[in-house]
Amino acid sequence: MSTIVNREKTEFLYQQVAQLIREMKAQNTLQAGQKLPSLRNMAAKLNVSIPTVKQAYLELEQQGLIEAKSKSGYFLKAMDSQYDKPKRRRLSSQPIAVNKQSLIEQVYEAIHRKGVIPFGIANPIAACSTDKALARTMRRVMTMSGHQGINYGAMDGFAPLKKQLIYRYLDVGIGVDFDELIITNGAQEALAIALQCVAKPGDVIAIESPTYFGIIELIENLGLKAIEIPICSEKGIWLEDLSNALQQHTITACVFSTALNNPVGSLMPEQNRADLVALLESHDVVLIEDDVYGDLYFNGPRGKPAQYYSKKGLVISCASFSKTAAPSYRIGWLIAGRYAQKALGLKRAFSCSSPLLNQWALSEFLASGDYDRNLVKLRQILRSNKERMIHFVLQHFPAGTCVSDPQGGCVLWVEFPAGIDATALFHLALMHNISITPGSMFSASNKYQRCVRLSYGLPWRDEVERALIKLGELAASLQMKKQSAT
Amino acid sequence: MSTIVNREKTEFLYQQVAQLIREMKAQNTLQAGQKLPSLRNMAAKLNVSIPTVKQAYLELEQQGLIEAKSKSGYFLKAMDSQYDKPKRRRLSSQPIAVNKQSLIEQVYEAIHRKGVIPFGIANPIAACSTDKALARTMRRVMTMSGHQGINYGAMDGFAPLKKQLIYRYLDVGIGVDFDELIITNGAQEALAIALQCVAKPGDVIAIESPTYFGIIELIENLGLKAIEIPICSEKGIWLEDLSNALQQHTITACVFSTALNNPVGSLMPEQNRADLVALLESHDVVLIEDDVYGDLYFNGPRGKPAQYYSKKGLVISCASFSKTAAPSYRIGWLIAGRYAQKALGLKRAFSCSSPLLNQWALSEFLASGDYDRNLVKLRQILRSNKERMIHFVLQHFPAGTCVSDPQGGCVLWVEFPAGIDATALFHLALMHNISITPGSMFSASNKYQRCVRLSYGLPWRDEVERALIKLGELAASLQMKKQSAT
Incomplete structure (x- = not known):
């Protein structure tokens, strides 16, 4: 089998591979954060050479549809195109005295309640104990x-x-x-x-x-x-x-x-x-x-x-x-x-x-x-969780929601469109046993009223997905309420 | 056997008991901090009644020679008379800024050295782990x-x-x-x-x-x-x-x-x-x-x-x-x-x-x-250690040394007579693998230059006694040096 591939033929084969991946995604046989078929399996499935599949995967990676993880293979990303990320703010540059205590206490109280989905605490170890x-x-x-x-x-x-x-x-x-x-x-x-x-x-x-x-x-x-x-x-x-x-x-x-x-x-x-x-x-x-x-x-x-x-x-x-x-x-x-x-x-x-x-x-x-062995596993799980969470946020949160693309760690930074107050959402979500961290806690001057931090440092389960869908609904309901009030 | 005892006879018997205890102490068959013979044994030994011995013990206790411990019996104290305790100081009553850091660091460094007798750290648990x-x-x-x-x-x-x-x-x-x-x-x-x-x-x-x-x-x-x-x-x-x-x-x-x-x-x-x-x-x-x-x-x-x-x-x-x-x-x-x-x-x-x-x-x-069971044992050991340490300090430290009479805890406060600088003694003692805490550390204004704190929160062993004797010698040597210099 030749390892030299014809450019035109590759283009066609690449379309085949990309098409198959999109189909698998649409049919939910492949979800955001999950591993793609190995080069060998994909080659056998489409009856092409392994280098052809590899070339196709590389191009899909450059387009942001999938991503490579060292020693682990290729994984489906949350979205197949660039999505909007929260923008840098222009800030007034005056030093300020600060007071955060009360809201922080409420957030901490929330994460220790039994049965609460803890998006509100950055505790990555929970994902891989x-x-x-x-x-x-x-x-x-x-x-x-x-x-x-x-x-x-x-x-x-x-x-x-x-x-x-x-x-x-x-x-x-x-x-x-x-x-x-x-x-x-x-x-x-x-x-x-x-x-x-x-x-x-x-x-x-x-x-x-x-x-x-x-x-x-x-x-x-x-x-x-x-x-x-x-x-x-x-x-x-x-x-x-x-x-x-x-x-x-x-x-x-x-x-x-x-x-x-x-x-x-x-x-x-x-x-x-x-x-x-x-x-x-x-x-x-x-x-x-x-x-x-x-x-x-x-x-x-x-x-x-x-x-x-x-x-x-x-x-x-x-x-x-x-x-x-x-x-x-x-x-x-x-x-x-x-x-x-x-x-x-x-x-x-x-x-x-x-x-x-x-x-x-x-x-x-x-x-x-x-320690290092656990870190390798932990990073993989967090990375996969990140993709899944971005996927759910972009699918189920109100239109216009921006999400950060963290390069590591265990938290997403989500910016809602106008009309959604994150502190109100925090209180509302808690009534549905979902804890989040309202954005204003991350500023000394009460900025980020429309932002929340969500932790994906948790074992990924169906109830996590249900909680994200519910959170999207609650955010939308706040937006509706605001619109009907004005 | 009558429990009513004639006063005169009691006086005589009391002298007998006191005499016997002093002899035992002199012959080192009974040491400071150790338990006295039980009432029954003592009565048998002197051929007197148990109430007589009890009466004698009570009077010896009032004189400060022995002391009762609840549920444990009678114990020999360090000295059979009141000894001098460090006096209250008249202090200048001005608030002051303070700086203790360097000496504290040296004391902490000393207690973590291997083979050092740790009189310098108040760690009572070491006595009853x-x-x-x-x-x-x-x-x-x-x-x-x-x-x-x-x-x-x-x-x-x-x-x-x-x-x-x-x-x-x-x-x-x-x-x-x-x-x-x-x-x-x-x-x-x-x-x-x-x-x-x-x-x-x-x-x-x-x-x-x-x-x-x-x-x-x-x-x-x-x-x-x-x-x-x-x-x-x-x-x-x-x-x-x-x-x-x-x-x-x-x-x-x-x-x-x-x-x-x-x-x-x-x-x-x-x-x-x-x-x-x-x-x-x-x-x-x-x-x-x-x-x-x-x-x-x-x-x-x-x-x-x-x-x-x-x-x-x-x-x-x-x-x-x-x-x-x-x-x-x-x-x-x-x-x-x-x-x-x-x-x-x-x-x-x-x-x-x-x-x-x-x-x-x-x-x-x-x-x-x-926790409570260990506390009971710990208190007994500390109390016994205290008596032993006071005994050794009064016997082997320079004449004029005063010692506190702690009502609990694990440390003695020792005040040397003029001419003995406790910080100098700290450095000298450390050369002999003995750690102590110099008195000036306990004041914001460098008072107590003649004082040291000694911890008896340690397992009592021969080497502890040897270290106390050595400490007394070292203190005396500092005093001599000072006298010959002036």
Whole structure:
């Protein structure tokens, strides 16, 4: 069989393959997020050569109908053409004091209710649970730890866990000193420590808009001010807007996620990361990187954390195992660099050491390779879930709804057309046992009233699909109500 | 046998019993902290009646030679007469900014060195480890928790643990609402949250002097000012000094331990606690109670936490399981009362929820009764260790050394005579693999240069005794050096 294919013939064969895939999709024998027939099977089915099918798949991928996953094959995407994504906003560039508390409490209360579909919590591990593997590990740790296991641990963290993390940073080209890495109670404490290392009450902190509401709450509670810098779902922070803000205001630090912003899922291109760090360091502004989703990218190798590009040591990295192994363990860390001593003092003053057995189990979990094995599976499931969810949103949500195209992580950012208030939808959906996160929580200034964040970090079941359809109906009903009122 | 004893004959018999005990002590067949022969054995030995021996024991107890422990019998005390205890200090009553960091780091570094005798860490559980019982409990929890065990827990804590704690407060007459109790990452986080609920940078906080250095560090890192109120080892805080300070300064809050101050081990009499709370509430000043040692009293039933006496709701209680079950679990709590909503917001902003499996295991540990069973044993061992340590300090430390008489907990407060610098002794002792805590760490203004805190929360072994003897020699050598230099 010749591997050289005639261009014209290929065009025809490609149409055949594309046609078959569209038919399978229409007949629901192939759904968004599902795997396509293998090259071999498809070739046999259409009686063409494997290279012909491969060529056809490649072209379909370029057209956005399907996508390749390394070592897994080809998968059907949610839509066969580009769809609308939420646009970058022009934001007023004034620093503001913030208050988010009440709505956040209601959202948290909602996700802990029994029988609720938890689109409102970003908990990717729920999609591919580590519980059995971690329970095995914890049992082993209980056996080997003895009295040491209940004793006070070191303030900066359990040394074997710190070493495992340092190895991982080496893999992406970052050399981390043992003393500058401090284990914390989740990334939230790492962020709290990082901010207090560099800022004092009244200082201005630049944040992404939209951004994770935990960052906004932290800024509020530390008496800091926030200035919002717009991001787009493709490339993350807009450097031009950041540059303008740096010229207009005395900004002390930025809290950004260069990898997989929550809620948008944007991934900054490498060059942009390098430019971002260079821009900030030229102004002597600290970059606090929230890297909790960094390991949950979908495409290609893991990008470089911002720290990689730092020349002046003004980058502090914060991350955790809450999105990749065990949220309940409450283990995160920060790489504090030149602020290490100050950071350790703050850690000791605010909560002493972090839970030892949890650190011990995680260090074993990393060392055994179980962590990475689970990550591979988790990424595949999340990627498939993402496609399915986009499919359902675009099919069942009101016309004019825009959806982000996250490059990793576990959340979609959905922007409704005019007339749909996301906070009203939150309350309405909860009456139907569906939790969502209203968009205004992701802004220090109550923007994104028409947006919601939906998590696809859950086991995909029929009831998830039914809940998405219901959510679309509820949104439409709000729109109708608004229209009839005006 | 008659139970009525002739007074004169009793005097004679009492002398006999006292004489025998002194001989046993001199011959080292009975050591400080050890149990005396039972009434029956002693009666047989001296050929007197049991009531006679009982009467003799009672009189010896009144003289401070021996002490009764409920359900355990009589024990030899460290000394057969009152010994000198560190005196209350007159303190300058000016609020001060504080900086303790460097020495604290050295002390922490020292306790984690291998082969070091850890007098420098207050870790009572080391004396009577819960590790086996907790490992059993944790294994059970791993089996029953499944995916829920790795999932995010509620921000305010694991409900069954909160309920167990509420039952315990009911036992001492305090009704706690479910919503006002918040589980934290150890008592240190509870204190940090409590302080931030009521104080802003620059505010003045009254602390005991001496007090636990973690409180001083917290005040430093929150940008608060400290005013030191003297305590005595018998009765705790001096209300008269506190009252003067309240008249001279605008004090926002106090952080006190009415039960078992660290490092002195004082226990405020109930009336003083009531008076303390009344005094503070009459000035609308908040009392933050650090109650981590509350369950480690030696004599009689547990006292009432300050909250019991509150009429205006200005008392916030902070405590943890670090001194009574498992320091490595990092589980504490606060009862925030009227500040509950603010406290929950701070908890969420600074570290989200606390480790779930640890809370789960502790709730089972409490519910099973294992916690209380271990406490009974732990208190007995600590009490015996205390007597032994006082005995060794008084025998082997330089003449003029004063020692506190803690009413519970796991630490002794030792004041050396002039010429002995405790920080120098800390460095010298460490060269001999002995860690101690220098006194200046317990003051915001570098007082207590001649004091050290020694922990008897450890398994009592020969090497502990040798280390105490060595410590006495090292202190004497410092004194000699000082004398020959002047």
